[in-house]
Amino acid sequence: MQPVTHSHARRLKTKKDSTVSLMSQRSTIYRSRIPGGGGGMHVFHVFSCASSSASFHYCIIGAQHGSRHQATPNRLPTTSSPTRLPLAMEQNRVVARPIRCKAAVCKAAGEPLEMEEVEVAPPRAHEVRIKVVCTSPCHSDITFWRMKDGPNMFPCILGHEAVGVVESVGEHVQEAAVGDTVVPVFLAQCGECADCRSARSNLCSALPTRPGMPRDGTTRFSLAATGEPVHNFLSVSSFAEYTVVDVAHVVRVGDALPPEKACLLSCGVATGIGAAWKVAAVEPGSTVAVFGLGAVGLAVAQGSKMRGATRIIGIDLNPDKFETGKKLGITDFVNPNGIGEQTVSEVIKEMTGGAGADYCFECIGSVSVMAEAFRSSRMGWGKTVVLGVDGSAAPISIPSLDIMRGRSVVGSYLGGIKPKDDIPVLARKCLDKELELDEFITHQMGFDEINRGLDLLAQGKCLRCIIWMEMDGGAVEDGA
Numbered sequence: 397m398q399p400v401t402h403s404h405a406r407r408l409k410t411k412k413d414s415t416v417s418l419m420s421q422r423s424t425i426y427r428s429r430i431p432g433g434g435g436g437m438h439v440f441h442v443f444s445c446a447s448s449s450a451s452f453h454y455c456i457i458g459a460q461h462g463s464r465h466q467a468t469p470n471r472l473p474t475t476s477s478p479t480r481l482p483l484a485m486e487q488n489r490v491v492a493r494p495i496r497c498k499a500a501v502c503k504a505a506g507e508p509l510e511m512e513e514v515e516v517a518p519p520r521a522h523e524v525r526i527k528v529v530c531t532s533p534c535h536s537d538i539t540f541w542r543m544k545d546g547p548n549m550f551p552c553i554l555g556h557e558a559v560g561v562v563e564s565v566g567e568h569v570q571e572a573a574v575g576d577t578v579v580p581v582f583l584a585q586c587g588e589c590a591d592c593r594s595a596r597s598n599l600c601s602a603l604p605t606r607p608g609m610p611r612d613g614t615t616r617f618s619l620a621a622t623g624e625p626v627h628n629f630l631s632v633s634s635f636a637e638y639t640v641v642d643v644a645h646v647v648r649v650g651d652a653l654p655p656e657k658a659c660l661l662s663c664g665v666a667t668g669i670g671a672a673w674k675v676a677a678v679e680p681g682s683t684v685a686v687f688g689l690g691a692v693g694l695a696v697a698q699g700s701k702m703r704g705a706t707r708i709i710g711i712d713l714n715p716d717k718f719e720t721g722k723k724l725g726i727t728d729f730v731n732p733n734g735i736g737e738q739t740v741s742e743v744i745k746e747m748t749g750g751a752g753a754d755y756c757f758e759c760i761g762s763v764s765v766m767a768e769a770f771r772s773s774r775m776g777w778g779k780t781v782v783l784g785v786d787g788s789a790a791p792i793s794i795p796s797l798d799i800m801r802g803r804s805v806v807g808s809y810l811g812g813i814k815p816k817d818d819i820p821v822l823a824r825k826c827l828d829k830e831l832e833l834d835e836f837i838t839h840q841m842g843f844d845e846i847n848r849g850l851d852l853l854a855q856g857k858c859l860r861c862i863i864w865m866e867m868d869g870g871a872v873e874d875g876a
């Protein structure tokens with residue numbers, strides 16, 4: 397570790413890098429380069445004598461991920477986790493200071509997001525502050541964005557599919573360190589509650605989904621200009637250059653996987669693969685029907701193919717989805733607009749010799765399609781998995797006798813994936829080329845274009861649009 401002068405640190409701070417630092421008049425700043433960081437990332441350990449008792453703080457400076465105008469987005473720096481601080485230093489660590497940065501703020505349901513300067517408070521106990529590298533809109537963002545009377549409070553910062561680098565950590569954070577590459581996830585895994593300890597559930601009962609930060613319901617965001625609170629969304633809020641996430645909601649994924657792929661494991665793709673793999677446990681030789689061929693549905697197709705399904709029928713109103721679908725395992729395509737008077741379930745029964753599909757997956761969020769998926773399933777053992785989010789939470793109408801005839805329906809958040817256990821497994825499968833994610837990335841753009849990215853998804857013109865955060869020296873420490 398080499399000491400650097402205060403002025404050196406200030407000079408670094410003005411570079412076109414992301415820059416966060418503790419600047420005290422009487423601080424000694426030590427710089428340690430993260431091994432393999434290629435000069436792009438440093439951890440600054442700041443030994444502060446500003447208060448009567450010397451204290452220790454660490455934060456990350458200079459995680460450079462590319463500039464606004466680069467044609468090809470940079471990869472995450474190849475970092476390894478910095479060495480953990482000695483315990484005594486950990487205990488004496490000064491809490492990080494607020495950061496000001498850009499965020500796409502949703503001020504009212506359905507209104508375009510507005511790029512604002514926000515203040516991101518330091519992480520509290522059990523929390524980490526993450527420098528978001530890239531994020532991608534998922535249809536659930538659109539559902540909540542449009543919802544006028546939903547649980548969302550405005551203004552808020554949407555976004556829950558992302559990857560980033562831990563910038564600072566709060567007290568009692570053991571499992572993530574500054575510089576770690578992490579995927580934030582809307583579901584927690586505390587690892588200790590009855591649900592986390594059971595293989596049968598991925599819904600942490602200690603930290604259930606709730607508005608605001610998981611442990612206290614508050615937010616770490618405010619508008620820089622007015623101080624007005626900006627609400628958190630799904631415990632992630634990734635449409636911001638920096639976000640604070642509870643450590644129970646982050647998964648360390650290492651640096652080997654390109655960020656745009658790690659990002660997809662944060663929600664949509666993990667949900668689809670997990671649904672085929674864990675919720676349905678699709679058996680070899682099965683027939684599968686997938687309703688809705690967005691990223692979730694196509695990940696179901698890929699997961700079903702990986703598990704040996706031989707026939708995978710894709711149902712979508714948009715015929716363009718079939719072309720991509722074929723590459724990911726879809727064998728047959730049904731367009732509900734092209735079957736005349738017949739219903740989709742009648743067509744699927746015809747295609748399966750009158751029986752129906754072994755597994756049906758609803759990946760749209762429409763209760764009428766959920767019921768149609770159920771009707772498309774086979775008597776005896778047909779299983780329907782509901783993944784789509786119907787914003788109104790309307791009931792599904794299913795004949796009780798059909799349930800007695802052995803058909804079942806089950807829903808699942810995140811495809812039954814236990815974030816900390818299963819996402820690293822999916823990341824490994826990507827590296828081993830067992831899981832192919834390239835086809836899911838149909839668009840990439842800079843943060844300023846986020847409204848275009850949302851529109852593309854809302855209009856069904858993209859699968860996943862990777863939004864790269866732009867550094868541009870934009871993030872500055874409050875009061876610096």
Ligand SMILES: NC(=O)c1ccc[n+]([C@@H]2O[C@H](COP(=O)([O-])OP(=O)(O)OC[C@H]3O[C@@H](n4cnc5c(N)ncnc54)[C@H](O)[C@@H]3O)[C@@H](O)[C@H]2O)c1
Binds near residue numbers: 539732853
């Ligand atoms: N359960 C979970 O944890 C979880 C996770 C991620 C997403 N979701 C939900 O899954 C759903 C899909 O998400 P996505 O990001 O893949 O969305 P998407 O918008 O990319 O895909 C939806 C697809 O459904 C098609 N579609 C729409 N209405 C249709 C209809 N009536 N019949 C046939 N096809 C129709 C569209 O053309 C589109 O291809 C959304 O409801 C989303 O909220 C749930």
Ligand SMILES: [Zn+2]
Binds near residue numbers: 586590599603
């Ligand atoms: Zn738990």
Ligand SMILES: [Zn+2]
Binds near residue numbers: 534
């Ligand atoms: Zn999602």
